[in-house]
Every structure is written in C-alpha cells, then in structure tokens.
Amino acid sequence: MHARRLIIERRHAGWPAARIAEQLGVSRATVHKWLRRFREEGWAGLEDRSSRPHSTPTRTPAHVEARILALRDTARRGPVYLAGQLGLVASTVGRVLRRHHVAPLAAIDPITGQPVRRRYSGIRYEHRAPGDLLHIDVKKLGRVPDGGGWRLHGRREEVRGRGIGYDYLHVAVDDHTRLAYVEALPDERDVTAAGFLHRAVAWFRARGVRVLRILTDNALVYRRGHNWRAVCVALGLRRRFTRPGCPWTNGKAERFNRTLLTEFAYARPWLSNTDRLDTLDSWVEHYNTRRAHSAIGGRPPITRLAS
Incomplete structure (x- = not known):
C-alpha cells in the first residue's frame, strides 16, 4: 500500500512513469495500472482486491x-x-x-446424522489416583563428544561424535500426578530395564505412591523379558501394553520425552556428555517441583500428591 501511494504522490509531483517504475523496481505497466485505478476510484482503488474470478463458468451447476x-x-x-x-x-x-x-x-452419528463429539477429540483421560498407572518408556539419546558437538561448533565431520554411542533414558511418568523418574543407563536390555523398574517403584513408594499398574510399548524386553516379568510379579504390578501402531496410547511418557529433549537435552550446547548427564537429576527435580504443567492447571506435578 505504501508503494502504491508513492506512485500517486510522485506522479502528482511531476515524475514520469518510467522513472517511478525504475525507482520502485516495478514495470511501467504496473505504474499505469495504479494510476488508472486512482483516477477511477480514488484512494480506495489502491486497496488489495480478491483474486477470485468474477465468474466461474465451469462450476458444477x-x-x-x-x-x-x-x-x-x-x-x-x-x-x-x-x-x-x-x-x-x-x-x-x-x-x-x-x-x-x-x-x-x-x-456425525451414522444413524441420526447429527454432529457428535468423539471421545478422542481433544479429551484427556486421567486415572483417579497416584500410582493407578505408571507410563514407562525409553528415549535413546546420542552422546555428546568431549569438547562439545555440532550444536556448539557447527556441522563439521570432526565434531559429529560418530561411534561414541548412546545413552538410554529410562522414563517412568505417573498418569495422575505427572511425576517423573528418569535414569540414564547404558542400554535397554532385560536386566537393565528390570533394575530401573524396581528403583522407579521404590522412588514413588518413598513419596507415598503405591504403583498398581504399568503401561509400556510392545518391545520384546517388556513382552518377554524374564527379569522384567519377575520384578512385575514380585512387586504385584499389573502389566498393560499399548496397541500396536498406536504410540499415543502411552502419550504421557511420549509427551514427557518431547519436553525432555526440548528443555533439557537440546536446550543448550553441552561441553561433554558428562556435563549433560550431571544436570539430569536437577532438571527432573525442577520438572517435578517447580515447572508449571499446562495439563494440570499450570501447577508442578508434586502439588498433585497433596490434592
């Protein structure tokens, strides 16, 4: 709009159309178009118009x-x-x-044809009490090379960290409170996962939460792991699994993993892998006790233990 006003003002000042076009970087035809519209409609003619055609002869009758x-x-x-x-x-x-x-x-309802509100349309489900369901997942995280990786030094081959392996962040999130327990472990094998589960349940028990059920994906370690099953039996945990191809069934763990990446793992460049892992516990503590959680009214998860 500003450029169109300049065309009119400069023309009134005596500028030739060719010079106006050169100064504004447009064609002379464009200059003459806006001058014509101004003569016919005044300043209103300089407003944007819909590009919709005046008629659509091929439209369905x-x-x-x-x-x-x-x-x-x-x-x-x-x-x-x-x-x-x-x-x-x-x-x-x-x-x-x-x-x-x-x-x-x-x-719509297939019988009545009336609009209906589906159960999955934006409605969060939530178990009534802490410990009713514990979401468990593993997030595979590439290790940071000593001296920092590409996020610190740019994308160069020598700082890509090839071959240095991964950390496996084992995550347990309580369905009701959103309290989270996280450990960085070297793998996701049966013995490792079983040990994590035992420590996670003990951590929640120390905070007055008795875990009754656990929900995992269909990884073999959760389906067939002997040590994993033994811990579940010993602790009296009922096992539940997500539907195949439906990762959102374990949505609270999946959403926590995304927060973990954006607010911790990739929140800033790290000088080493040890540097990052040393701050993991403090970040989880911040998440549980101080960070506002949008799904529970802007309060931190720890407040739900007292509600």
Missing part, C-alpha cells in the same frame, strides 16, 4: 450440487459412493461437499 447434498443427507456416504450413484467424479463431489461445509463422516 446448482441443481447438481443440490442432488449431491440431498443424497449425502440421506445416504450418509462418502464422495466415492455418491459419485457412483450420481454418475459424477469423486473429486467433484468432494469439492461440492467442502464448498458447502458439510461435516466429515467421522464427525
């Missing part, structure tokens, strides 16, 4: 659109079915439905 909408209302089927019944193309039917803001089939 109104009576065909009415047939599509009527059949959709009675049959409650998708564009492919409707197109087959009406002798049309599915993309045309889909475009008509979108143009008229017809709700998708997933958002």
Whole structure:
C-alpha cells in the first residue's frame, strides 16, 4: 500500500512513469495500472482486491450440487459412493461437499446424522489416583563428544561424535500426578530395564505412591523379558501394553520425552556428555517441583500428591 501511494504522490509531483517504475523496481505497466485505478476510484482503488474470478463458468451447476447434498443427507456416504450413484467424479463431489461445509463422516452419528463429539477429540483421560498407572518408556539419546558437538561448533565431520554411542533414558511418568523418574543407563536390555523398574517403584513408594499398574510399548524386553516379568510379579504390578501402531496410547511418557529433549537435552550446547548427564537429576527435580504443567492447571506435578 505504501508503494502504491508513492506512485500517486510522485506522479502528482511531476515524475514520469518510467522513472517511478525504475525507482520502485516495478514495470511501467504496473505504474499505469495504479494510476488508472486512482483516477477511477480514488484512494480506495489502491486497496488489495480478491483474486477470485468474477465468474466461474465451469462450476458444477446448482441443481447438481443440490442432488449431491440431498443424497449425502440421506445416504450418509462418502464422495466415492455418491459419485457412483450420481454418475459424477469423486473429486467433484468432494469439492461440492467442502464448498458447502458439510461435516466429515467421522464427525456425525451414522444413524441420526447429527454432529457428535468423539471421545478422542481433544479429551484427556486421567486415572483417579497416584500410582493407578505408571507410563514407562525409553528415549535413546546420542552422546555428546568431549569438547562439545555440532550444536556448539557447527556441522563439521570432526565434531559429529560418530561411534561414541548412546545413552538410554529410562522414563517412568505417573498418569495422575505427572511425576517423573528418569535414569540414564547404558542400554535397554532385560536386566537393565528390570533394575530401573524396581528403583522407579521404590522412588514413588518413598513419596507415598503405591504403583498398581504399568503401561509400556510392545518391545520384546517388556513382552518377554524374564527379569522384567519377575520384578512385575514380585512387586504385584499389573502389566498393560499399548496397541500396536498406536504410540499415543502411552502419550504421557511420549509427551514427557518431547519436553525432555526440548528443555533439557537440546536446550543448550553441552561441553561433554558428562556435563549433560550431571544436570539430569536437577532438571527432573525442577520438572517435578517447580515447572508449571499446562495439563494440570499450570501447577508442578508434586502439588498433585497433596490434592
């Protein structure tokens, strides 16, 4: 808008159109277009206009659109079915439905056709008491080379840290309180995972939380690990598993892992792997006792033990 006003002002000041175009980096045709609009409409003619065409001769006729909408209302089927019944193309039917803001089939009741609110549409589930369910997961984290990695020195081959291995962050998050217990361990094998579970349950017990159930993904260590199973039996834990291909079932652990990466692991460049691991416990303590958690009203997880 500012450039268009300059065109008018400079033209009124006696500048030739060619010079105005050169100074503003546009074509002379553009200059003449805005001068013409100003003559015809005044300053209002310089406002942006919709690029939508004045007419759409190829648009689906109104009576065909009415047939599509009527059949959709009675049959409650998708564009492919409707197109087959009406002798049309599915993309045309889909475009008509979108143009008229017809709700998708997933958002309506198949019997009544009325909009419904699905249980999965943004509604958080939560167990009633601390310890009712403990979400468990492992986050694989590349180690930081001595002297710092590429986040500190840039992407150069000599600071990529090839071959130095990974840390396995074993995570346990209580479903009700969101309290988290984390250990950085050298692997995710059966013995290692079983030891972590035993220490995690003891950590929660020391805070007055009796763990009753655990939820994990379908990794072999959780499904078939003998030591893992023995710890579960010894502690009286009921095991639950996520549905295959549905990682969001273990969503609280997955969401904690994302926070762990953004606010701890990659929050700043580290000088060494030891430097990073030395601060892990303090960060988890901050997460549990001071960091505001949006899912529990902006309070830290520790406050839910007293509620």
